[in-house]
Amino acid sequence: MIEFTPEMRDSEKLRRYYGFTLFTDRSKAVAHLKKLKGAPYFMSNRRIAELADICESNLSQIYHGRRGASRDYARFSEIHRDTEAAILGVRPEINPPLRGGAHMxxxxxxxxxxxxxxxxxxxxxxxxxxxxxxxxxxxxxxxxxxxxxxxxxxxxxxxxxxxxxxxxxxxxxxxxxxxxxxxxxxxxxxxxxxxxxxxWDDDTIDDPSAFPEWTGACGTPEGFPIHLREEIPACEPCKAAAGWKEREHGTLNGGKLRAMMELRQMDAFELARRVGVSDDAIRRWVWEQRHPSMGNIRTMASELRCQMAELMDGYTLDEDPDIRPEDFKGALFRTMIKDSGRTVHQLAREAGFSHTTLYNWIKGRKYPDMERIQKVAKVMEVDWKDFYR
Incomplete structure (x- = not known):
């Protein structure tokens, strides 16, 4: 025969004579706890326990629905009505003291x-x-x-x-x-x-609606070209300001790459050897199964003797159809560098390139692409077309 404790007898009397027991389902209390702990209140267990005048550990057990050690715990679904009333009586605080368990x-x-x-x-x-x-x-x-x-x-x-x-x-x-x-x-x-x-600034890094200021012009039409030129990941505000419609597999147009390879009579093996990647990578880029980095796009454009814009969608440069990459005058470029009062090393540092890149242009080993030459012209405060005359 089962021995009834005083609590069990009281609960049975309430159930028989008044239609309810001393215990009730914890779902209402848990829902209220989630509200208090979530945005925008972020109240900690300790703060809620103080206001409800109950033990913090008991509050945590009620929230998770289990009591005891982590390896030997017992689940429960009911709590005392007085405990539920104490929890439901806690009012949210807009700016509670942030403590260890507060949700943020x-x-x-x-x-x-x-x-x-x-x-x-x-x-x-x-x-x-x-x-x-x-x-x-x-x-x-x-x-x-x-x-x-x-x-x-x-x-x-x-x-x-x-x-x-x-x-x-x-x-x-x-x-x-x-x-x-x-x-x-x-x-x-x-x-x-x-x-x-x-x-990031201290007042924006915690703001969910803020975006990183990559270029100093993010959110304007000038910001997106800077992203591409400096090989900085394009932010959403700059894409929106420039009217950028991103392709499903990235910014490289595989059809344009394939057409340029045919124009230069260069197969995947030869282009892969010059770029320093596998021929399988070139084929994946052509069929847009993978997206190459901006550095690889720039290298391919240089080896195919074209501008990056000719291989990409959604981006155009200040171009002159009468100017070809091979029209670049290396000797004139060196003279203009001296006239600007700079050395090749100084210009390279200011433009963010290596001095080897500039020497390759000067000696005719490689031709500059439009993105880089326009950046150099901006640093030197001259018209980029002057390098080709």
Whole structure:
């Protein structure tokens, strides 16, 4: 025979005589907790427990529907009516004190980690810096959004913010990190389009509606050509301002590449040898199964003796149909550099190229493409067509 405790007897009396029990389903309390912990309130468990006058650990058990150790827990679905009333009686606070368990928007934290990766800091270093261990996978899942997190707790947010303030002005090379790890982090940032710290201000990095300021002219028609010329990932405002309609497989037009290869009587093997890639990569680009980097597009344009715009969609340059790449005058270019009061090395630094590139133009080993020559002309404050006369 079952022995009834006083609580069980009281509950049975209420059920028999009044039609309800001392316990009720926890669904209403959980829904209210989610509201308090979510945007725009972001209240922590500790703050809610203080206002409800219940134990914080009990509140966490109610929220997750289980009690006991992690390996030996018991699930439950009902809570005491007084506990439910205490939880439902907590009113949302617009600006609660942010504490360890408060839920916050993950956008700012994600952007800070992406900026550090763009600077060259490996994910393993970032993971150790925020006490996530040496495994870089949690950072990778969070940064790429694959973790599915719709919030981040305040304690983690402040750890990431402190790490960002510590490292965003530091060169990874100065910390003794290997060049291989730094290069891998930077290539990953370029691949995923992560914005470095220079693209963010303190008042915009946490704003979900803000976008990184890559060029100084983002959101204007002048911004998109700068993205392409400097090989910077194009931001959505610049694409919209330029009326850019992105192709399904990227910006390279495979049909134009194939036509230019036929015009120059160059097959995939020869072009691959000159560009430094496999012939299979060329075929994939021609059929638009893969998208080449801007550097590879520039190299192909140089080897095919055409402008990048002739291989791409949605972008045009200030071009003159009467000027051909082979009309470039290397000796005249050298003279104009001297007339501007610069050396080849100084001009290369100002334009962001290597001095070897400029020497190749001067000696006629290679012809400059329109993007680069127009950038050099802008630095020298001359008309780019003067280099061809």
């Amino acid at each position: 928007d993950p956008v700012g934290a994600r952007r800070r980690l992406q900026a550090l990766i763009a600077l060259g800091f490996p994910m393993r270093i970032l993971s150790e810096g925020i006490d996530w261990g040496k495994d870089p996978q949690p950072v990778h899942r969070f940064v790429t959004g694959k973790s599915g997190r719709v919030y981040i707790v305040a304690s983690t947010y402040y750890k990431i913010k402190a790490l960002y303030e510590k490292l965003h002005d530091v060169r990874p090379e100065d910390m003794g990190l290997s060049k291989v790890a730094i290069g891998r982090a930077r290539r990953s940032a370029v691949l995923h389009g992560y914005a470095p710290s220079s693209c």
